Amino acid sequence: MVTVSLSGLSLAPIEPSDDEAVRQWYELRCSVVGADQPDDPPPCWVYERGRFRHSWSGVDKTGWLARDAGTVAGGCVLRLPTLDNLHNAEGEILVAPEHRRRGIGRALLAHLRVEATRQGRIRLVGSEVDHPLDPAAPDPAGRFATACAAVPALVETRRRLEVDSVDPAVLARLDAQARAKFQGYSLVQWVGATPQRWLDDAAYLTGRMSTDAPLDDLQWDPEVYDAARIQADDASSLARGLHMVTTAAVHSTGQLVAFTKIVGFATSSWFAGQWNTIVAPEHRGHRLGTLIKVANLRYAVAQRPELRVIDTCNADSNLHMIAINEAMGFRPHRRMAEWQLDL
Ligand SMILES: CC(C)(COP(=O)(O)OP(=O)(O)OC[C@H]1O[C@@H](n2cnc3c(N)ncnc32)[C@H](O)[C@@H]1OP(=O)(O)O)[C@@H](O)C(=O)NCCC(=O)NCCS
Known part of the structure; x- marks a missing residue:
C-alpha cells in the first residue's frame, strides 16, 4: 500500500480486501449522508462493501481514505471507464462534517486530478452530486464545485x-x-x-x-x-x-x-x-x-x-x-x- 502525504493528511488507497478500511469508508459515508441528506436512509453496508469488491464491468475503481493523525477526515474515489469514455473519469469526494472548510476537499480533488491525468483522462465528472431543493439552504457541494471551477453540465431533479x-x-x-x-x-x-x-x-x-x-x-x-x-x-x-x-x-x-x-x-x-x-x-x-x-x-x-x-x-x-x-x-x-x- 502506498501512503502519500497531502496537506498534512495521509492518504492511503482502500484495498477491497481490507475490511477495516472499507468499514471506515462506510462510516464516512454514513456521517456525510446523516449531515447532508437527513431524509435519506443510511447507506447500506452490503452495498458499500460491494462497491469495492464488485465493480461495475468496464469500470476500474480506486478509493482512498485521508487520515488526520489517524482519524478518517475524508475520502475519494476515482472511476475510470475502460470500454468507452476513455478520456473521461468520474470522481467522488467526501469530507467528514467535522473536518470541513479546512481545504481537505480541495486537496482530495487535486489528488484525483493527478491520478486521472496520469491515466490519460482529460475530464473529471462528479456524478449525481446532491443539492438542497431550496436555493437559500446551505449547499456545500455546489459551493465547493463552483469554487473549484467545475461546471454543472447536466442539471437534474430527484423526485x-x-x-x-x-x-x-x-x-x-x-x-x-x-x-x-x-x-x-x-x-x-x-x-x-x-x-x-x-x-x-x-x-x-x-x-x-x-x-x-x-x-x-x-x-x-x-x-x-x-x-x-x-x-x-x-x-x-x-x-x-x-x-x-x-x-x-x-x-x-x-x-x-x-x-x-x-x-x-x-x-x-x-x-x-x-x-x-x-x-x-x-x-x-x-x-x-x-x-x-x-x-x-x-x-x-x-x-x-x-x-x-x-x-x-x-x-x-x-x-x-x-x-x-x-x-x-x-x-x-x-x-x-x-x-x-x-x-
Ligand atoms: C463538498 C465537500 C467535499 C467540501 O469539502 P471541504 O473539505 O469542506 O472543502 P474545502 O475546505 O476544500 O473548500 C474549498 C472551497 O469550497 C467552497 N466551499 C466548500 N464548502 C462550502 C460551504 N459549506 N459554503 C460555502 N462555500 C463552501 C469554499 O469556496 C472553499 O474555500 P474557502 O474555505 O477558502 O472559502 C464537503 O462538504 C462534502 O463532503 N460534502 C458532501 C459530499 C459531496 O457533496 N461531495 C461532492 C463534491 S462536488
Whole structure:
C-alpha cells in the first residue's frame, strides 16, 4: 500500500480486501449522508462493501481514505471507464462534517486530478452530486464545485414517491389510458438478473440510455453494452445486495423493446431507487413508458410490501419522463447535478 502525504493528511488507497478500511469508508459515508441528506436512509453496508469488491464491468475503481493523525477526515474515489469514455473519469469526494472548510476537499480533488491525468483522462465528472431543493439552504457541494471551477453540465431533479400517498384510482386511469394504445405488445416481469433470452435486447436498450436520455452539456460518449456486460453488471448488483425488480414490454415480433427497473437495498427495504427506464425509439408514442412504470410500481410493492419511498432522478430537460413521473405522484425532493471539470 502506498501512503502519500497531502496537506498534512495521509492518504492511503482502500484495498477491497481490507475490511477495516472499507468499514471506515462506510462510516464516512454514513456521517456525510446523516449531515447532508437527513431524509435519506443510511447507506447500506452490503452495498458499500460491494462497491469495492464488485465493480461495475468496464469500470476500474480506486478509493482512498485521508487520515488526520489517524482519524478518517475524508475520502475519494476515482472511476475510470475502460470500454468507452476513455478520456473521461468520474470522481467522488467526501469530507467528514467535522473536518470541513479546512481545504481537505480541495486537496482530495487535486489528488484525483493527478491520478486521472496520469491515466490519460482529460475530464473529471462528479456524478449525481446532491443539492438542497431550496436555493437559500446551505449547499456545500455546489459551493465547493463552483469554487473549484467545475461546471454543472447536466442539471437534474430527484423526485420522491411516497408509496402510501399514491392514489390507486390515478394508477388505474394511467394504466387504462396506456392499455388503449397497447396492441401488439405484452409485458414480462422478473426479479433479479436479466433472463438469458432478453440479454441482447437489454444490452441494446441499456446502451441507448447513454445516448437517448438528455445529456445537455455533459461530454459523455455512448456507452458500449453487450450481453456479457449486462450479465456481469447483474452479478455485481446481486453481490452488492441489490433487489432488482424489472418490468419490460415485448413486441409481437418477440423483441424486448422497453424496460424499467426499481432497485432496493439489502438494508432499509422501505426505500428504493428508480433506475433505467427506456423505450426503443421506434416504439415510442404508444404509452409504453407509462404502462411499464405503473406495472413495475405495483410489482415492486407486491415483492416488498414494506416499500414506502421510491426516488427517481431526471435531467430537467427530460420533459417526457418527468411528465410520467409527476402523473404517478413523484414530487421534487432534491436537486442533483453532474459537475464537469476539464483537467
Ligand atoms: C463538498 C465537500 C467535499 C467540501 O469539502 P471541504 O473539505 O469542506 O472543502 P474545502 O475546505 O476544500 O473548500 C474549498 C472551497 O469550497 C467552497 N466551499 C466548500 N464548502 C462550502 C460551504 N459549506 N459554503 C460555502 N462555500 C463552501 C469554499 O469556496 C472553499 O474555500 P474557502 O474555505 O477558502 O472559502 C464537503 O462538504 C462534502 O463532503 N460534502 C458532501 C459530499 C459531496 O457533496 N461531495 C461532492 C463534491 S462536488
